[in-house]
Amino acid sequence: MEEHELSERKKQILKAIVDAHIECGGPVGSKSILQNQQLNCSSATIRNEMAELEEMGYLEQPHTSAGRVPSERGYRFYVDSLIEHYAMTTAEIAQINRLLRAKMGELDQILTAASNLASVLTNYTGIAIKPRLSSVTVSKFEAIFLEPEHYILVVVASTGTVKTKHVRPAAPTSQEVVSRLAEGLNLYLTGLCAEQINLPIIINLESYMGADAPLASQAVKVVYTLLGELDQGEMKVSGINHLLQYPEYSDVGQFQELLGTLEKKEDILNLVSGTGNRDDVSVLIGSESRVEVMNNSALVFKPIVKDGKTLGAIGVLGPRRMDYARVLATLEGLSDNIEDIIRAGKQPRNEGEKPDG
Amino acid sequence: MEEHELSERKKQILKAIVDAHIECGGPVGSKSILQNQQLNCSSATIRNEMAELEEMGYLEQPHTSAGRVPSERGYRFYVDSLIEHYAMTTAEIAQINRLLRAKMGELDQILTAASNLASVLTNYTGIAIKPRLSSVTVSKFEAIFLEPEHYILVVVASTGTVKTKHVRPAAPTSQEVVSRLAEGLNLYLTGLCAEQINLPIIINLESYMGADAPLASQAVKVVYTLLGELDQGEMKVSGINHLLQYPEYSDVGQFQELLGTLEKKEDILNLVSGTGNRDDVSVLIGSESRVEVMNNSALVFKPIVKDGKTLGAIGVLGPRRMDYARVLATLEGLSDNIEDIIRAGKQPRNEGEKPDG
């Protein structure tokens, strides 16, 4: 199964077929690749080579007398070995910079913007993900007193995400007590993940709060659920409508299932969360994703990493025959920019413009 | 144009046609309604009546020799005058209670859950909206110090929504200065909407902050953008895939456009935000929405009101021939529950279960 089982000419032909298929969508025949490519041979030779490539599993034939279509394995080989690196133009890079910078702020917003951008730039569906995290901890608490029966609990997670929740205690409380609650939470619960919040710790906190122990136990419950929410992961999808322009999604039934999968989010989250700690681009083609409805699709995504931790991922979902070179380049460009932005909120790289004003 | 231009029999026939069309989707003929309805007349009579109803604009004929289909005006009359109120079963009400209560928390989450529920319960597409608001103000500020170059600004809006933003000041700062910043913001900016933040106020704040004035001016900019984001409105859509089961969306091109409109969100937000302060259900059929791609669709939505203020809206998008009775009842049920939940975070009404444990 080494790649050197393929002769140079076979590679060339395979690449020509994949390229042609990516462009036009239909099966490609022996003659048509003769035109676009300068191969010193005839269509008959190509036919022979194609037959062999099919036998080796790199091509498929929808039916006798149709041209060939790249198989999953064919795409895989193409992505791994044959792809030509697509260089983004400076204009494209500048566009990414400009649009992402406008949305600087919380990771959530950046990811949403990135998902949009990925969709617009590639003409496929853009996906942004905050993956399931095994053990988020709280790095800081704050409590904002509003009324005697109403305060807001603010939780800053170790990932930088901030969550807030309105809390309405059973008994009226005061500015001072709420402040003290925040102190207590900071004292006893910072650095713990959901599972580590056990009874002894809660008892300590309650004794710290003295008469206001009920307030504390209610707050702990809230913290617990918030941590749970943070663990769950999130996912934004944009540009689903782009997919409909590709004939592979013209089967309404299948498209409907795909839509459903995207809305459930679960499958895709698992997929991305489960791809280990690789911090470079992952390409899942067809059944590689183990999600049935995506057999005719490909999912490309790249994690967003900060200080060695994976904070999220951006990706592109499209037909199996997607323009991998372009998609890969776009995702690299986007993730570079995002990582620059979140690293220190500074200017993203590649910024050649003069500051205005 | 009064409704009394329609004889009792015409109404009956119109209702029968709409009902039949809602159920099966196709044009309905004179004979078929004779079976389901006990009218003391023959199909020929019905044909005559149908011809008149068509002339009056309540019915349409896709082509000669096809049955009739309700026109936009026909649906409108049906919704306004002929609809039978659908009573939700206690089982359905209990379901709403159970599922919504599990998601109690921020309005955002409740709305998302409600959108999901609306979609699942009706089998159409569910929509949840936080409308564009003309003048959101801040009711409370808080600032959380993390590191000398990093604090979090927390803004509690007059609507109850909480927004946070990581801020990285140019010069290192301290716990004390950040607290003082929060005080200053609370002192000078609470109760103001974005447009009311003017130079004199900023100058006051800066002099309050003394040597840390730059910190303040940066924070004011952040507050300004946050207020802008709050003004913008938001929208969650769920269950788009349901639509594909209805033949009216089998035209891929049109469906693609509808998808695009849903993703842009703008049109729908305008639609809902622009329907004035009515706090009961709105039904927009076909071209009534003024959004071209929705000519074959209907949008039903109901605002969520608290203390006389509109906080959001939940709605259902589906084909023109949607089961209005059911949709209306579902939305009423949902909004009642949501309003109960946000009123005081108390138990929703209709709660007959015993507390467990």
Add this chain to the structure above:
DNA sequence: TTTAGCACTCGAACACTTCAAGTGCTAAAA
């Protein structure tokens, strides 16, 4: 005013034909 009857219309469904693209194979050429 209602109804039975009838001629007419039109799209859906189906069978049938044609067409072009593409293949595999064989035999000759390089």
Add this chain to the structure above:
DNA sequence: TTTTAGCACTTGAAGTGTTCGAGTGCTAAA
């Protein structure tokens, strides 16, 4: 041994004609 030209064959797409049935409008009688 490899390549190529040529040819018979396959197959889906597209086009055509026909039938069928649901539904209509109209007329004349009840």
